[in-house]
Amino acid sequence: MxxxxxxxxxxxxxxxxxxxxxxxxxxxxxxxxxxxxxxxxxxxxxxxxxxxxxxxxxxxxxxxxxxxxxxxxxxxxxxxxxxxxxxxxxxxxxxxxxxxxxxxxxxxxxxxxxxxxxxxxxxxxxxxxxxxxxxxxxxxxxxxxxxxxxxxxxxxxxxxxYGEFVLSYYNDDLFEKHKVTKPTDFKSFEAALAKFKAAGITPLANAGNDHPAGHWLYLLALSKADDAWVDNYQLYQGKVDFQGPEWTFAVETYKKWLDKGYFDKKDVGLKGSDMTEQFVAQKRPIMVGGNWWSGSLTTDITDFDWSTAAYPGSEKTLGSGxxxxxxxxxxxxxxxxxxxxxxxxxxxxxxxxxxxxxxxxxxxPGSIKNARSQDMIDSFNTYQDDKGLAFYPDWPVPGYYDTWTGATQSLMNGAKGEAVLSELAGPYEKHAASRPRG
Missing domain, CATH: 3.40.190.10 (Periplasmic binding protein-like II)
Structure with a gap:
């Protein structure tokens, strides 16, 4: 974020x-x-x-x-x-x-x-x-x-x-070992989370004291959003309702996944590098994060097969040029x-x-021989061709990153969804009101 x-x-x-x-x-x-x-x-x-x-x-x-x-x-x-x-x-x-x-x-x-x-x-x-x-x-x-x-x-x-965007990373060996099918939509994604949890594995890598937790919250909101919603939020082209269905779905799903153990509440104090270590150490079979992690993962992972794919639960993702x-x-x-x-x-x-x-x-097209890179390029191109790059949640407001970190940590610590959304709404609405009118 x-x-x-x-x-x-x-x-x-x-x-x-x-x-x-x-x-x-x-x-x-x-x-x-x-x-x-x-x-x-x-x-x-x-x-x-x-x-x-x-x-x-x-x-x-x-x-x-x-x-x-x-x-x-x-x-x-x-x-x-x-x-x-x-x-x-x-x-x-x-x-x-x-x-x-x-x-x-x-x-x-x-x-x-x-x-x-x-x-x-x-x-x-x-x-x-x-x-x-x-x-x-x-x-x-x-x-x-x-x-x-x-x-x-x-x-x-x-x-x-160049471009940057958020996508899914999968531990292919753990998927095969536990006979979990690679997800293709939100329903099958949740089914994969449930199957890993039933096998005693916390499925999702996360980090509450850094951008990943906020990325997840925004990504879940994007799964219910259209182009106008993104333009309103990022470009101030219309009013943003922080208690609307998009944000509400995001906090409710986040809390549900915390309660089911798909996220570990103890990850609230972790940094982004801790999240990637969870994936590298095979403690978490799924990580949803930026393509910028790919290079270090390629170097650090030597004992299992892994792959990337577009996050299957949303037609939009975090990303930009x-x-x-x-x-x-x-x-x-x-x-x-x-x-x-x-x-x-x-x-x-x-x-x-x-x-x-x-x-x-x-x-x-087709000029890149690095297969993993080509997969990421194909995913990125699909997003940018379909106006699927929705930027990052803290961009609209100066200093908003700290607000986002605090809000998502509050959510992981048990705060009510409405209170978390109000926490996010305050600085945004104040900044929106202070902007010069055309």
């Missing part, structure tokens, strides 16, 4: 934040820290770890850029996420702004900088280069902002290259920045993203 920075982003970057201060420009990219407005220097910032999947992809994109622009010097700086998050506004309003920068999606980040006039409007470029055709409308919502800096507007301020490239208004070489972004959208880089376990937004 995320506000602006995705939980996937925080997990991926925590080691880097701990290990790095401001990293100097890499020697391999060379050159001075000063970029002239001469079309001969590209200054690029991103915050991906060097050996991570996205870091490998962006390194490959830099190498490709150098091949196609042999007379251009690339000055690359690897920042930490926190450095960019905390200092972006100040830096982008100075002559130290890079030409292109990876930045986080969301109203409080990209939307805020766009509203402040610090980011280049890429709408015309996206149309000219065909990026708007290669990225679905659903996946591009977090790249487009209105005059108030709220996502879903008409103007493109970021270009995402990933973090994106932005071009600061004060960038000195915007054409070079656009050329670099174009390379990240190329078939070569998109295929590399897929092979490394990331969901590329514009890969050629």
């Amino acid at each position: 995320t506000h602006a920075p995705s939980r996937r982003t925080f997990r991926r970057l925590l080691p880097a934040v701990a290990a790095l201060a401001l990293v100097a420009p890499l020697a391999a990219c060379g050159g001075s820290d000063t970029a002239a407005e001469d079309g001969k220097t590209l200054r690029l910032w991103h915050y991906e770890q060097k050996d991570g999947a996205l870091g490998k992809a962006w390194d490959a994109a830099i190498a490709e850029f150098k091949k196609t622009h042999p007379d251009v010097k690339v000055v690359f700086e690897r920042k930490t996420f926190e450095q960019i998050q905390q200092n972006a506004g100040m830096i982008l309003n100075s002559d130290k702004a890079p030409d292109v920068m990876e930045y986080n999606k969301g109203n409080a980040t990209t939307g805020l900088l766009a509203k402040q006039g610090l980011l280049t409007d890429l709408t015309a470029t996206a149309k000219q280069r065909g990026w708007d055709k290669r990225i679905s409308e659903n996946a591009s919502v977090t790249a487009r902002y209105d005059e108030q800096g709220e996502m879903g507007g008409e103007k493109w301020y970021g270009i995402p290259n 990933g973090n994106h490239w932005v071009v600061p208004t004060r960038a000195k070489n915007k054409k070079l920045a656009e050329d670099f972004i174009d390379i990240t959208m190329s078939d070569k880089i998109q295929k590399l993203l897929g092979e490394e376990g990331i969901v590329p937004l514009a890969a050629e």
